[in-house]
Amino acid sequence: MSTYIIKRLLAALPVIAGVIAVVFILTTIVPGDPVRLMMGQRGDPATIERIKEDLGLNKPLWWQFLDFFRRALTLDLGKSYRNNMPVTRAIGQRIPLTAKIALSAMAIAVIMGVTLGIISAVRQYSILDYGSMFVALLGISAPTFWVGLLLVVLFCVKLGWIPGTGTGDGSWIYLVLPVITLGIRPAALIARLTRSSMLEIIRQDYIRTAWAKGLSERVVVMKHALKNAMIPVVTIIGIQTATMLSGAIVTERVFSLPGIGRLSVEALINRDFPVIRGEVLFLALIFVFTNLLVDLSYPLFDPRIKYDR
Amino acid sequence: MKRSFAIALALVMVVAVFAGCSKPAVDTPAEGKSDKYGGIFRMAVMADPPDLDPVHATDTSSSRVLYQLFEMLVDLDSEGEIVPNLAESWTISPDGLTYTFKLRQGVKFHATTENGTPTANGGRAVTAEDWVWTFNYITNPKTNSERAYFLDMIKGYQDYQEGKTDHLAGVRAIDDNTLEITLEYAFSPFIAVLAYNTFVVLPKEDVEKWGAEFNFHPVGTGPFKFEEWVQDDRVVLSKNENYWRTDADGNQLPYLDGIEFKVINDLTMEWTEFTLGNFESIEELDDPYYHEALSKYPDSFFERPQMGTYYYGMNVTLEPFKDNKKLRQALNYAIDRQGLIDLVRNGRATPAKGVLPPGMFGYNENLVGYEYNPEKAKQLLAEAGYPNGVKLTLQYNSSDAHKRIAEALQQQLKQIGIDMELKNVDWGAHLDSVERSEVPFFRMGWVVDYPDPDNFLYVLLHTDNFGPNGNYTRFSNPEFDRLTKEARVESDPEKRRKMYQEAEQIVVEEAPWLFIYHYTTHQLLQPYVKGYELPSFGAYSAKYYDVWLDN
Numbered sequence: 045m046s047t048y049i050i051k052r053l054l055a056a057l058p059v060i061a062g063v064i065a066v067v068f069i070l071t072t073i074v075p076g077d078p079v080r081l082m083m084g085q086r087g088d089p090a091t092i093e094r095i096k097e098d099l100g101l102n103k104p105l106w107w108q109f110l111d112f113f114r115r116a117l118t119l120d121l122g123k124s125y126r127n128n129m130p131v132t133r134a135i136g137q138r139i140p141l142t143a144k145i146a147l148s149a150m151a152i153a154v155i156m157g158v159t160l161g162i163i164s165a166v167r168q169y170s171i172l173d174y175g176s177m178f179v180a181l182l183g184i185s186a187p188t189f190w191v192g193l194l195l196v197v198l199f200c201v202k203l204g205w206i207p208g209t210g211t212g213d214g215s216w217i218y219l220v221l222p223v224i225t226l227g228i229r230p231a232a233l234i235a236r237l238t239r240s241s242m243l244e245i246i247r248q249d250y251i252r253t254a255w256a257k258g259l260s261e262r263v264v265v266m267k268h269a270l271k272n273a274m275i276p277v278v279t280i281i282g283i284q285t286a287t288m289l290s291g292a293i294v295t296e297r298v299f300s301l302p303g304i305g306r307l308s309v310e311a312l313i314n315r316d317f318p319v320i321r322g323e324v325l326f327l328a329l330i331f332v333f334t335n336l337l338v339d340l341s342y343p344l345f346d347p348r349i350k351y352d353r
Numbered sequence: 354m355k356r357s358f359a360i361a362l363a364l365v366m367v368v369a370v371f372a373g374c375s376k377p378a379v380d381t382p383a384e385g386k387s388d389k390y391g392g393i394f395r396m397a398v399m400a401d402p403p404d405l406d407p408v409h410a411t412d413t414s415s416s417r418v419l420y421q422l423f424e425m426l427v428d429l430d431s432e433g434e435i436v437p438n439l440a441e442s443w444t445i446s447p448d449g450l451t452y453t454f455k456l457r458q459g460v461k462f463h464a465t466t467e468n469g470t471p472t473a474n475g476g477r478a479v480t481a482e483d484w485v486w487t488f489n490y491i492t493n494p495k496t497n498s499e500r501a502y503f504l505d506m507i508k509g510y511q512d513y514q515e516g517k518t519d520h521l522a523g524v525r526a527i528d529d530n531t532l533e534i535t536l537e538y539a540f541s542p543f544i545a546v547l548a549y550n551t552f553v554v555l556p557k558e559d560v561e562k563w564g565a566e567f568n569f570h571p572v573g574t575g576p577f578k579f580e581e582w583v584q585d586d587r588v589v590l591s592k593n594e595n596y597w598r599t600d601a602d603g604n605q606l607p608y609l610d611g612i613e614f615k616v617i618n619d620l621t622m623e624w625t626e627f628t629l630g631n632f633e634s635i636e637e638l639d640d641p642y643y644h645e646a647l648s649k650y651p652d653s654f655f656e657r658p659q660m661g662t663y664y665y666g667m668n669v670t671l672e673p674f675k676d677n678k679k680l681r682q683a684l685n686y687a688i689d690r691q692g693l694i695d696l697v698r699n700g701r702a703t704p705a706k707g708v709l710p711p712g713m714f715g716y717n718e719n720l721v722g723y724e725y726n727p728e729k730a731k732q733l734l735a736e737a738g739y740p741n742g743v744k745l746t747l748q749y750n751s752s753d754a755h756k757r758i759a760e761a762l763q764q765q766l767k768q769i770g771i772d773m774e775l776k777n778v779d780w781g782a783h784l785d786s787v788e789r790s791e792v793p794f795f796r797m798g799w800v801v802d803y804p805d806p807d808n809f810l811y812v813l814l815h816t817d818n819f820g821p822n823g824n825y826t827r828f829s830n831p832e833f834d835r836l837t838k839e840a841r842v843e844s845d846p847e848k849r850r851k852m853y854q855e856a857e858q859i860v861v862e863e864a865p866w867l868f869i870y871h872y873t874t875h876q877l878l879q880p881y882v883k884g885y886e887l888p889s890f891g892a893y894s895a896k897y898y899d900v901w902l903d904n
Contacts, residue, residue, distance in 0.1 A: 076781025
């Protein structure tokens with residue numbers, strides 16, 4: 045197992061380097077000069093030149109690329125052009141909030157999604173099935189910003205039960221609407237996937253055998269069917285979690301939350317290259333690790349899958 | 354099984370939605386010798402300030418906070434007139450080269466910050482040496498201050514920037530309370546430049562202690578002290594107990610216990626939260642809520658003309674505007690400015706006849722500008738070589754407001770046969786391509802850095818200032834250049850006024866801009882906020898030292 049993990053991590057290195065290389069190239073192709081933007085609407089060319097020199101922006105791209113990796117090895121991702129904050133700190137400050145929202149949303153999504161998926165599969169063509177799948181379809185189709193605004197209008201403006209924006213005094217109540225908004229889409233996705241995956245499994249011979257043995261519905265569904273149906277579901281849960289951890293741009297905007305997504309948007313608008321590169325590196329690492337975790341979890345659901353011996 | 358799942362599901366939803374349904378409590382205690390004391394002023398702002406270090410700040414989001422933390426030698430009152438601030442008075446030598454400032458006594462740097470932590474300076478008094486140090490720090494090439502070049506008229510600036518000397522020769526302390534600044538050449542708007550929010554006094558000890566991190570631990574002399582900054586969420590300031598200013602009854606200012614700037618980056622949400630009473634003020638009232646706000650808050654919605662102009666630039670070195678004054682004039686005759694303002698801005702702007710906004714020194718009531726005259730526009734268009742109309746592409750930076758205006762103008766121009774296509778790009782790309790002289794027709798706006806026509810006419814239209822310096826249309830006219838350059842050193846206000854009016858008339862005649870409107874500035878407050886004055890310089894420059902809450 046450890047050999048497998050090491051192999052996977054080594055294999056991830058060229059992937060990460062490739063992603064960063066693409067970002068380096070893209071940031072230089074896109075029009076808009078970070079130092080010029082720092083100057084406000086008007087700037088003095090002499091100062092612009094001097095700041096560029098100091099930031100190493102006049103150096104060739106390959107040099108900047110290698111320098112980025114050289115520093116990244118010592119956990120130095122540079123400083124934001126916009127406010128001079130070390131990039132590791134800028135990202136680090138935002139991880140707790142983003143993680144709290146993403147993981148809560150995912151927990152709700154998994155509970156709701158898997159539950160609805162199982163009910164629909166077991167009671168296929170029943171009113172419950174149609175009802176759940178209709179709700180799931182709505183959940184997938186409704187744009188996040190619209191869901192967010194609707195929730196705000198209802199619970200914050202009309203009913204006045206929950207504050208609408210920001211993090212307030214840090215109380216969990218401020219996160220209720222963002223978590224629901226963020227959780228709806230993955231919940232719907234998981235529900236649909238669980239249903240189709242379950243439907244495939246419950247038609248298998250070994251499930252019929254289980255019924256024939258006289259096992260209870262609980263054991264047949266939860267132990268024999270669900271466990272085997274989980275592999276595609278776990279995969280999608282992994283991808284969704286990684287996506288959410290890399291920042292819920294729309295949700296964070298609607299609710300004015302200072303998460304990772306807001307940092308990305310601001311960095312892109314301001315051509316804040318160190319922050320953009322740092323965030324992409326962070327995002328790439330999140331995806332590599334969640335995918336690895338997902339792969340490592342497969343043997344729990346299917347003992348036939350084994351990683352080296 | 355079905356039932357247990359249904360129950361679990363119901364539980365999840367109930368917990369998520371119903372638990373803890375309450376609005377955050379608001380309490381603003383009133384205490385002290387005057388009943389005006391106390392309370393936190395909470396304001397919703399659109400964006401996080403990038404810089405709380407005044408030396409690097411270039412934007413209004415930062416300025417809004419900086420005006421509370423730091424102070425300049427001089428300030429602008431709400432009418433845009435220069436008034437004493439940390440300098441009590443000043444004299445100017447007859448040749449216009451030497452400025453001598455008498456400094457206010459009893460001004461102290463913040464003694465504590467961030468939850469009572471003592472500052473490195475310990476709350477000591479400000480002396481002329483502090484100003485000398487600060488001006489040297491700002492203009493030091495190693496500091497890379499984005500706004501140092503505003504001081505390029507100070508004697509020795511170039512030598513210092515180029516590393517030929519180790520200090521700024523033109524600034525010296527005569528004694529503890531007297532500061533002298535000598536200029537390389539007479540520059541009439543110099544005092545106005547000193548009101549810019551970069552040129553504040555800084556405590557050497559704290560700047561040296563924090564280095565680049567000073568941005569996150571600012572220490573100044575202002576009415577409020579820095580407490581906390583959560584990126585993209587909030588900036589919290591608290592009352593400076595040692596502030597020098599008192600009110601008319603001798604009560605020490607400020608009245609407020611603190612200010613909290615909260616980032617709500619959506620105008621609809623800002624308005625919603627305001628109506629719920631969660632903020633004392635919001636940065637911007639979006640046009641769709643204008644009428645509702647006027648009727649709900651008739652006595653606490655302030656709006657007035659601001660020193661700024663909204664225009665579309667026509668690059669005179671690019672086709673089709675190159676050597677085609679008539680085409681540029683035709684566009685100016687083709688638009689109904691008042692109609693546009695009424696339609697998309699709720700009447701909240703002043704039609705622009707020329708460059709300078711009303712209220713600015715040198716503004717010319719009798720300027721011969723453009724009226725809405727489609728017939729004349731058509732005629733000029735034909736004379737310009739486009740009897741069958743012309744196709745233009747307008748580039749603007751993405752924003753709903755700019756889009757609404759562009760679409761309205763698109764309809765107006767269509768009436769005379771001008772087919773205006775719209776192209777929007779983000780601000781960075783817009784600025785970049787416009788400055789490189791790649792875009793013939795573009796949206797732009799300008800709000801003054803310091804209230805003087807120099808900051809409009811010289812900066813935006815003089816041949817010296819092509820590109821990033823401000824002249825995006827590459828307009829160049831020898832007579833205009835001469836007038837605006839000479840007006841910089843002219844000390845007689847009446848002569849200066851005439852020169853600027855003459856220069857402006859040249860620009861209007863040559864029409865490198867499609868003059869659209871002059872901005873207004875506004876601020877919406879809760880009715881219980883008292884003592885507030887809206888500055889003509891822009892709401893972002895409002896000071897809160899004598900604002901109080903009557904609740």
